[in-house]
Amino acid sequence: MTAKPSARRSGAKSPPSPSRSYGGQRPSSGRAKPSQPQTRRPKTHVPTSPPAPPATPQSLLTLYRPDISQMLDATGSPPYRRAQILEHLVRRPLQPFSQATALPADVREALEPLGVTTLELAGTRTAPDGTNKLLLRGRDGATIETVIMRYRDRVTVCISSQVGCPVGCAFCATGGMGLRRNLTAAEMTDQVRTAVVVAAEDGRRVSNLVYMGMGEPLLNLQAVLDSIRVLTDPHGLGLSHRAVSVSTIGVPGGMIRLGHAEPQVNLALSLHATDDATRALLVPSRFRHPISELLEAAWEHFSITHRKLLIEYVLLRGVNDSLDDARRLAALLRGHVVTVNLLEWNPVSQRALPGGESFPASFRPSLMASVVAFRETLLASHVEAVVRRSKGAGIQAACGQLAGRAAEWTDGKT
Numbered sequence: 001m002t003a004k005p006s007a008r009r010s011g012a013k014s015p016p017s018p019s020r021s022y023g024g025q026r027p028s029s030g031r032a033k034p035s036q037p038q039t040r041r042p043k044t045h046v047p048t049s050p051p052a053p054p055a056t057p058q059s060l061l062t063l064y065r066p067d068i069s070q071m072l073d074a075t076g077s078p079p080y081r082r083a084q085i086l087e088h089l090v091r092r093p094l095q096p097f098s099q100a101t102a103l104p105a106d107v108r109e110a111l112e113p114l115g116v117t118t119l120e121l122a123g124t125r126t127a128p129d130g131t132n133k134l135l136l137r138g139r140d141g142a143t144i145e146t147v148i149m150r151y152r153d154r155v156t157v158c159i160s161s162q163v164g165c166p167v168g169c170a171f172c173a174t175g176g177m178g179l180r181r182n183l184t185a186a187e188m189t190d191q192v193r194t195a196v197v198v199a200a201e202d203g204r205r206v207s208n209l210v211y212m213g214m215g216e217p218l219l220n221l222q223a224v225l226d227s228i229r230v231l232t233d234p235h236g237l238g239l240s241h242r243a244v245s246v247s248t249i250g251v252p253g254g255m256i257r258l259g260h261a262e263p264q265v266n267l268a269l270s271l272h273a274t275d276d277a278t279r280a281l282l283v284p285s286r287f288r289h290p291i292s293e294l295l296e297a298a299w300e301h302f303s304i305t306h307r308k309l310l311i312e313y314v315l316l317r318g319v320n321d322s323l324d325d326a327r328r329l330a331a332l333l334r335g336h337v338v339t340v341n342l343l344e345w346n347p348v349s350q351r352a353l354p355g356g357e358s359f360p361a362s363f364r365p366s367l368m369a370s371v372v373a374f375r376e377t378l379l380a381s382h383v384e385a386v387v388r389r390s391k392g393a394g395i396q397a398a399c400g401q402l403a404g405r406a407a408e409w410t411d412g413k414t
């Protein structure tokens with residue numbers, strides 16, 4: 001094994017405050033203040049993809065829109081045609097191919113049925129805080145939701161990675177849907193392209209991305225990685241890798257593979273509990289790993305990326321919000337380069353779970369006094385912690401509230 005870098009290492013890099021529910025305070029500093037050194041841990045051996053070759057416009061178009069690439073192959077189009085088409089898709093998002101006047105008429109005609117996007121915008125809602133929720137429909141009729149969060153200094157898009165989610169967390173509306181299907185890299189990219197157009201309507205530019213919408217991104221990892229490539233490549237949308245965050249309920253092999261494949265991308269681990277018995281109340285057994293295994297993978301991710309880990313922790317009254325919970329969380333994290341995002345719970349309808357597991361009949365958000373005491377306990381143990389206020393709760397667009405149910409969008413485009 002190779003030695004792990006210490007959490008005190010000077011090279012630790014901080015993520016740009018990317019949480020799905022951002023809107024609360026920012027972290028007080030760029031670096032955690034560890035109080036004890038990080039111990040050495042055995043490295044998990046996970047097969048990783050070979051490093052991707054540098055992207056060309058040609059390879060990027062193949063990654064993003066294989067259907068267009070195949071059509072060009074079949075018609076013997078010259079390689080530069082792919083660059084022209086990619087440029088049209090990126091620089092003039094959602095404008096039809098009929099307006100791509102740099103292309104010959106026969107190519108425009110052949111492209112028309114393939115479309116400039118894989119998703120149709122079926123509805124938009126706007127919360128009083130300016131958050132937009134988009135309802136997007138795939139070509140098979142499946143609907144997903146994407147959220148645009150506006151801040152003074154940035155615009156963050158929350159991307160869905162699956163239609164529904166197979167995990168089924170007790171506190172999450174998406175989990176109640178089950179998994180309908182994975183989204184493609186094109187569908188993830190097209191959520192952002194659509195958001196770019198919506199944000200531009202009031203002069204804003206999309207700057208940050210969080211894979212924190214519907215679905216568990218690490219259970220659809222290759223498509224997530226392909227979309228990150230398209231979204232961050234200079235020939236693609238050109239967003240900064242460091243402005244991208246991937247949130248997971250905890251898939252250890254996926255966390256490490258993500259670290260190898262995209263070392264500048266931030267990782268957010270949704271821990272939500274400090275002992276395995278409490279976590280069993282929140283995350284169904286089929287997808288639940290022991291907390292020790294999750295943190296082992298998280299520290300290995302740090303050893304690969306040197307990026308600060310984000311710990312997401314939704315506070316539920318009487319379930320995981322006691323001072324003992326806070327002390328246990330501090331003990332688990334002390335000495336590591338982390339920020340804990342303390343999240344308010346956004347109510348969703350309670351439901352029965354498949355597989356015979358039963359969750360508490362109802363959850364309640366923590367009292368503000370408990371939230372404050374929890375955070376202060378972490379800070380007193382030198383663990384950085386921030387209280388995040390959810391954006392978009394008034395339109396069911398906050399953390400855990402996305403369900404993509406078209407029937408609930410009775411007002412269509414608003």
Ligand code: SF4
Nearest residue numbers: 165168169172175215
């Ligand atoms: Fe899936 Fe995330 Fe919801 Fe859990 S919290 S059910 S992993 S979308």
